[in-house]
Amino acid sequence: MSTADASPKFRLLGGRIPYVEGPLKVTGRAEYTDDIKRPGMLYGGLLRSPWPHARLVSIDVSSARSLPGVYAVLTGEKYPTPFGVLPITHDETAIAVGKARYIGDIIAAVAATDERTAELAMAAIRVEVEPLPEYADPQTGLAPVTEPIHARGLAGTNIQKEVVQHFGDVDAAFAQASHTVRVRGTFAGVTHAFTEPMATIAESTPDGRLTVWSATQVPHYLHRALSEVLGIPMHRIRVIKPEVGGGFGGKSDPLPHEIACAALALETGRPVKIRFDREDVFLTNHGRHPTQNDVRIAADSEGHLSAYDIQAVLDGGAWSSFGTVTTYYNGVLAMGPYRVPNFRYRGRRVYTNKPPSGAMRAHGGTNIRYSVEVALDELAESIGLDPFVLRERNALPPNSTTVNQLRITSTSFRQCLDASRVRSGWADKFRRLPFGEGIGLGCGFYISGSNSPIHFTPKMPQCTVHLKVDMDGGIAVHSMQADIGQGSNTLLAAIVAEVLGVDLDRVHVVRVDSDISPVDIGSYSSRVTFMMGNAARRAAEELLATLLRAASELCGYPVDQLAVERERYVPRHRPEVAVSFMDALHKAMEKVGALTATGAYSSPPMGGTFKGARAGTAPAYSFAAYVAQVRVDAETGEYHVGTIWAAFDCGRPLNRLAVEGQIEGSIHMGLGQLMGETMSYRSTRLMNPSLLEYKIPAPQQMPRVECLLVGQDDPEGPFGAKEAGEGPLVATLPAVANALYDAIGVRFHELPITPDRVVRGIEQRRKEGRPWKGA
Amino acid sequence: MRSMSPPRPLRLTLNDRPVETSCPNERILLDLLREDLNLTGTKRGCDLGTCGCCTVWIDGRATLSCLTLARSTEGHSVTTIEGVSPATGLNPVQKAFVERGATQCGFCTPGFIMTATALLRDHPHPSRSEITEAIAGNLCRCTGYTKIIEAIESAASGDR
Numbered sequence: 001m002s003t004a005d006a007s008p009k010f011r012l013l014g015g016r017i018p019y020v021e022g023p024l025k026v027t028g029r030a031e032y033t034d035d036i037k038r039p040g041m042l043y044g045g046l047l048r049s050p051w052p053h054a055r056l057v058s059i060d061v062s063s064a065r066s067l068p069g070v071y072a073v074l075t076g077e078k079y080p081t082p083f084g085v086l087p088i089t090h091d092e093t094a095i096a097v098g099k100a101r102y103i104g105d106i107i108a109a110v111a112a113t114d115e116r117t118a119e120l121a122m123a124a125i126r127v128e129v130e131p132l133p134e135y136a137d138p139q140t141g142l143a144p145v146t147e148p149i150h151a152r153g154l155a156g157t158n159i160q161k162e163v164v165q166h167f168g169d170v171d172a173a174f175a176q177a178s179h180t181v182r183v184r185g186t187f188a189g190v191t192h193a194f195t196e197p198m199a200t201i202a203e204s205t206p207d208g209r210l211t212v213w214s215a216t217q218v219p220h221y222l223h224r225a226l227s228e229v230l231g232i233p234m235h236r237i238r239v240i241k242p243e244v245g246g247g248f249g250g251k252s253d254p255l256p257h258e259i260a261c262a263a264l265a266l267e268t269g270r271p272v273k274i275r276f277d278r279e280d281v282f283l284t285n286h287g288r289h290p291t292q293n294d295v296r297i298a299a300d301s302e303g304h305l306s307a308y309d310i311q312a313v314l315d316g317g318a319w320s321s322f323g324t325v326t327t328y329y330n331g332v333l334a335m336g337p338y339r340v341p342n343f344r345y346r347g348r349r350v351y352t353n354k355p356p357s358g359a360m361r362a363h364g365g366t367n368i369r370y371s372v373e374v375a376l377d378e379l380a381e382s383i384g385l386d387p388f389v390l391r392e393r394n395a396l397p398p399n400s401t402t403v404n405q406l407r408i409t410s411t412s413f414r415q416c417l418d419a420s421r422v423r424s425g426w427a428d429k430f431r432r433l434p435f436g437e438g439i440g441l442g443c444g445f446y447i448s449g450s451n452s453p454i455h456f457t458p459k460m461p462q463c464t465v466h467l468k469v470d471m472d473g474g475i476a477v478h479s480m481q482a483d484i485g486q487g488s489n490t491l492l493a494a495i496v497a498e499v500l501g502v503d504l505d506r507v508h509v510v511r512v513d514s515d516i517s518p519v520d521i522g523s524y525s526s527r528v529t530f531m532m533g534n535a536a537r538r539a540a541e542e543l544l545a546t547l548l549r550a551a552s553e554l555c556g557y558p559v560d561q562l563a564v565e566r567e568r569y570v571p572r573h574r575p576e577v578a579v580s581f582m583d584a585l586h587k588a589m590e591k592v593g594a595l596t597a598t599g600a601y602s603s604p605p606m607g608g609t610f611k612g613a614r615a616g617t618a619p620a621y622s623f624a625a626y627v628a629q630v631r632v633d634a635e636t637g638e639y640h641v642g643t644i645w646a647a648f649d650c651g652r653p654l655n656r657l658a659v660e661g662q663i664e665g666s667i668h669m670g671l672g673q674l675m676g677e678t679m680s681y682r683s684t685r686l687m688n689p690s691l692l693e694y695k696i697p698a699p700q701q702m703p704r705v706e707c708l709l710v711g712q713d714d715p716e717g718p719f720g721a722k723e724a725g726e727g728p729l730v731a732t733l734p735a736v737a738n739a740l741y742d743a744i745g746v747r748f749h750e751l752p753i754t755p756d757r758v759v760r761g762i763e764q765r766r767k768e769g770r771p772w773k774g775a
Numbered sequence: 776m777r778s779m780s781p782p783r784p785l786r787l788t789l790n791d792r793p794v795e796t797s798c799p800n801e802r803i804l805l806d807l808l809r810e811d812l813n814l815t816g817t818k819r820g821c822d823l824g825t826c827g828c829c830t831v832w833i834d835g836r837a838t839l840s841c842l843t844l845a846r847s848t849e850g851h852s853v854t855t856i857e858g859v860s861p862a863t864g865l866n867p868v869q870k871a872f873v874e875r876g877a878t879q880c881g882f883c884t885p886g887f888i889m890t891a892t893a894l895l896r897d898h899p900h901p902s903r904s905e906i907t908e909a910i911a912g913n914l915c916r917c918t919g920y921t922k923i924i925e926a927i928e929s930a931a932s933g934d935r
């Protein structure tokens with residue numbers, strides 16, 4: 001099925017490569033942060049605000065400090081420097097300064113001999129506050145409020161960010177349109193629910209250095225934030241990333257507890273560990289924004305799209321986090337995979353006194369794609385077109401540019417449509433299955449790495465990979481990309497082994513350690529395969545050039561006549577004088593000793609010149625066309641997704657095992673948001689901060705997933721590859737929603753689609769006397 | 776908040792060896808294993824019996840160690856992920872998990888290995904629904920369970 005099965009021939013890439021750290025993980029030997037103990041280690045505790053919004057009048061820590069076993073009690077004043085993942089929106093502090101902004105905000109930190117003592121100390125802290133008005137609803141915050149949550153809110157409101165964009169002439173397009181549709185979507189907040197709670201250990205040593213082990217997706221941003229807030233130069237801080245038990249965006253911000261932990265270590269001179277319980281994880285959140293969007297689409301009588309007019313209001317919670325990016329993405333990520341000549345967007349992200357929203361898998365793309373894809377299904381119906389035909393008519397061609405200047409190079413979107421239509425048996429099923437059974441199409445695209453790094457100073461590549469090989473023939477790979485379970489270490493090792501022609505077991509990806517790993521800006525925005533992959537390939541090619549020169553010296557044939565074979569370099573037609581990898585290595589080492597090589601990646605210049613033009617630009621995009629088939633129990637409203645035909649364009653899949661794993665995991669997560677996951681609030685109080693009450697889908701709820709990897713090589717991706725970490729999520733939700741419509745004739749514009757909403761929808765339709773498929 | 780009761784001796788069989796240790800009556804088995812005995816292969820995902828990351832065997836039965844008082848294992852046999860892992864190499868279930876890509880972030884994996892190994896010991900040829908039933912108490916957020924179920928099936932059939 002995949003074009004990647006054709007040449008060129010790879011030994012490893014394109015196959016199914018088991019994860020290199022798998023044996024450690026299945027034996028419990030993989031080391032996560034909480035598995036580490038340091039001699040003399042203390043435990044940190046975080047006192048969290050029970051108030052949604054309050055001025056901190058006084059905090060009396062004297063009796064807490066005097067308890068036996070208590071080494072330090074810190075409040076916000078000691079390290080008041082604000083930080084945040086985006087340099088333009090530093091509005092967080094390690095410990096609250098002046099105000100508490102949500103139930104769960106950290107207002108004091110304690111270090112003690114054990115967690116129980118830390119809890120006793122926290123109970124002994126006396127906090128006097130002046131309660132302030134609490135803001136739960138982002139709509140309220142759109143107008144000026146009596147007590148803005150942050151002083152930086154727009155003109156006395158709680159608006160953190162407003163984006164207004166207009167390309168072409170949307171009003172004219174609507175005036176001329178023969179068909180228009182409108183979807184007003186409402187989306188509950190959802191959260192990552194990774195299995196490993198956050199944990200951090202910090203240790204300051206008498207040589208003036210600070211070492212921090214943390215469960216983070218982006219060691220480099222943590223490194224910067226620690227330096228900025230603690231006032232210690234980066235070169236005296238060492239950040240180590242142990243194994244990370246899932247992230248999905250939730251461990252991509254530098255987080256207050258990480259900095260508070262380091263502050264406690266500085267204060268005590270002892271190693272300090274902070275580990276979260278599940279409630280801490282929920283209160284830290286940074287999950288998908290609760291969202292309301294309003295999508296209007298205009299088209300001509302043949303279904304050619306002429307305009308999108310989109311508005312979105314995002315509930316940001318207490319901090320900015322990635323929110324400025326989220327605000328842009330909720331508009332610009334509507335702009336594929338179709339050609340849309342006119343586009344207008346107004347997005348506003350509003351602070352509320354709730355746990356912060358942030359980046360979650362398929363960040364910024366999930367909710368807007370849901371509304372757009374459901375609207376397109378409605379549009380197709382109103383025009384009388386098959387949903388596939390509507391998509392085909394509007395598919396962006398390869399090497400095109402969207403009206404908002406997103407550069408599209410490779411796209412196999414049409415191949416995705418073909419594959420999912422054929423494999424699903426669409427023609428025999430669409431509108432032909434009995435009442436209660438349905439089939440639906442949903443499509444997506446996603447950035448393959450954000451083109452703009454978050455930090456611009458100093459100017460440097462987005463990614464660098466170092467290789468070192470000594471006389472033993474083992475190749476150490478250094479890189480600050482963060483493997484959080486997605487398999488990036490495996491890919492890195494496989495690329496190096498592939499290029500050098502060596503066996504995979506020669507290659508060892510060294511744990512991220514800022515003392516030795518060159519900077520990479522981490523695992524978010526689905527950037528790692530594309531960017532690290534290119535950097536790794538370049539580093540390996542540099543090393544290969546050195547080895548081939550040495551091999552050439554040994555065998556007497558010029559470099560350009562040497563072929564790379566398994567563990568050896570072979571002159572054309574003269575295999576008997578082939579030079580082994582080890583011989584070439586030892587020859588190359590004669591004068592210089594251990595060999596090193598470097599590769600880097602910077603994305604090319606792209607995007608328009610208007611304000612916000614960088615948002616959504618990426619060196620490549622993934623594309624998806626999913627078909628879902630569902631069965632609904634009309635009595636109970638329960639429904640089951642039987643199969644998802646997941647046609648996905650990740651360019652050339654480099655590790656099929658990992659790509660499938662990303663698609664299956666993404667579908668599971670997407671179904672969670674669609675079918676029931678909800679951060680449920682009473683006013684500002686999170687009511688379900690546990691995995692018992694916040695339910696992710698059970699194994700029985702998973703559909704059969706057929707992965708259809710139809711991508712063609714991307715011109716700039718490493719060996720033709722693009723991302724597969726986030727894009728596979730977005731198409732899931734609208735495919736199922738559109739299948740539900742086919743099954744029962746009910747449109748859902750509000751997520752999650754719970755059984756009671758299904759029952760109500762069916763009843764409503766009956767009441768209106770609009771039978772569906774005869775029922 | 777009360778302080779802990781004084782430590783008392785505790786005797787159990789741990790990974791097939793007799794162990795004498797001591798702990799307060801309130802000590803949770805998961806803490807005893809991870810904090811006192813440094814058996815960190817057993818993971819803490821929630822402390823509330825909701826994730827299955829802390830699954831161990833007590834007298835061969837898969838049990839959540841975060842909901843078990845250490846004291847209750849007095850005279851019993853406790854097996855952890857360390858106890859089902861051969862000194863070198865992997866057991867068949869572990870091998871299947873690696874080969875099938877059933878472990879991504881890996882944090883849920885020790886719990887799944889304990890559950891799956893117990894299942895296959897008692898039901899060498901489980902049906903798909905018996906497998907999903909058995910793993911219903913173990914959460915995985917990475918894999919969508921697809922490859923976990925495949926791995927257990929392949930370990931059962933011995934076709935790897």
Ligand code: FES
Binds near residue numbers: 822823827840841
């Ligand atoms: S830690 Fe025991 S079930 Fe989650």
Ligand code: FES
Binds near residue numbers: 246881884917
């Ligand atoms: S592999 Fe990450 S939770 Fe299962």
